[in-house]
Amino acid sequence: MAEQAQYEQYEELARQLGAVGIVKRGMGRILPPDCPAGSAGVLALLGRHGDMRMSRLAELLSVDLSVTSRHVAHLAARGWLERLPDPADKRSRILRLTPAGVNLLDELYRRTTHLLAERLSDWSDDEVGQLIRLMTRLRASFGECRSTANRHPAPLGPGSQPDPGPVAKTTRTPAST
Amino acid sequence: MAEQAQYEQYEELARQLGAVGIVKRGMGRILPPDCPAGSAGVLALLGRHGDMRMSRLAELLSVDLSVTSRHVAHLAARGWLERLPDPADKRSRILRLTPAGVNLLDELYRRTTHLLAERLSDWSDDEVGQLIRLMTRLRASFGECRSTANRHPAPLGPGSQPDPGPVAKTTRTPAST
DNA sequence: TATTGTTATACTCTATAACTATA
DNA sequence: TATAGTTATAGAGTATAACAATA
Numbered sequence: 001m002a003e004q005a006q007y008e009q010y011e012e013l014a015r016q017l018g019a020v021g022i023v024k025r026g027m028g029r030i031l032p033p034d035c036p037a038g039s040a041g042v043l044a045l046l047g048r049h050g051d052m053r054m055s056r057l058a059e060l061l062s063v064d065l066s067v068t069s070r071h072v073a074h075l076a077a078r079g080w081l082e083r084l085p086d087p088a089d090k091r092s093r094i095l096r097l098t099p100a101g102v103n104l105l106d107e108l109y110r111r112t113t114h115l116l117a118e119r120l121s122d123w124s125d126d127e128v129g130q131l132i133r134l135m136t137r138l139r140a141s142f143g144e145c146r147s148t149a150n151r152h153p154a155p156l157g158p159g160s161q162p163d164p165g166p167v168a169k170t171t172r173t174p175a176s177t
Numbered sequence: 178m179a180e181q182a183q184y185e186q187y188e189e190l191a192r193q194l195g196a197v198g199i200v201k202r203g204m205g206r207i208l209p210p211d212c213p214a215g216s217a218g219v220l221a222l223l224g225r226h227g228d229m230r231m232s233r234l235a236e237l238l239s240v241d242l243s244v245t246s247r248h249v250a251h252l253a254a255r256g257w258l259e260r261l262p263d264p265a266d267k268r269s270r271i272l273r274l275t276p277a278g279v280n281l282l283d284e285l286y287r288r289t290t291h292l293l294a295e296r297l298s299d300w301s302d303d304e305v306g307q308l309i310r311l312m313t314r315l316r317a318s319f320g321e322c323r324s325t326a327n328r329h330p331a332p333l334g335p336g337s338q339p340d341p342g343p344v345a346k347t348t349r350t351p352a353s354t
Numbered sequence: 355t356a357t358t359g360t361t362a363t364a365c366t367c368t369a370t371a372a373c374t375a376t377a
Numbered sequence: 378t379a380t381a382g383t384t385a386t387a388g389a390g391t392a393t394a395a396c397a398a399t400a
Binding site: 021025053055065066069070073089091093 | 380381382383384385390391392
């Protein structure tokens, strides 16, 4: 493909990525009170992968550990999950859904699928599958390297070539020492 | 397809939608200072569709007019766009990119396509095209009806059937009167 | 009276940094 | 010294409501 055409394709992709916010906000509106989208994401991952540590959850969410901690605290305060001590490492905590959490997750599952079934009524199963496959791959293409992007982007500069910058391997705030 | 399998597919789709945040944050990191993602979106739409009114822009962004107003004010304060009077309606304002705004947009375009070319180096053009097509359609399936969802979702309730609720046609906060 | 756009306020999500307690 | 997790703070994005100017 001609380079020019490919670049236009990338531009269009960027535009559509921004538009996904519309869909996400639409899904957010059907969530019950006290369970915002971030919390729902935690519940979904615990339901899918089972008990895990904070750090693993943060990795699956691709979000800083501090953010994960807040979501988890929110859920724990409402009795939807427990933070059990890890016998192997006293610094660590094992996250586990409570029965109430499982019920809530089930309810979220019902509402979500109901909404999608309504909105995507004219989609074929194959198309939905394609979209899932491509989005999963997109996430993989981006998620593997966090912070390869400029941390301090150049103000403007004409022929600016975004140089790779340092690569970080973790979801973790770098230690200040 | 069996209903059960289809529902699992919807569940997976919901999960992958959440994961798009990773990609969007990755793209946000290459933006120049003083031009956050929201502003970049405004620039992109003005570049693509040309001069327009606030209300049209809000509609294209699928975001409340108040939000649009803030983004636009941010860009106008930095000289990237002008708010011209509309000869046909003195309440309205016509938005137009300044030369500086066009330059900035060009720079954003370069950075974005560069990043995508790097990350999607192992994607075929056809795959990228497919993803764009499906995401565009997804947006259409959701964007057409804002607020069909529950505005005040039921707390929990077992067999809750999310009833459609009132349909709003605009991006507008309803008048309080 | 209805519509266009602005502003004030509040809430969610996120990242950074500083801190604790373990390892 | 390094790691797991918590908390405080700040920034971006959004929605709601109240308001001014015009239609």
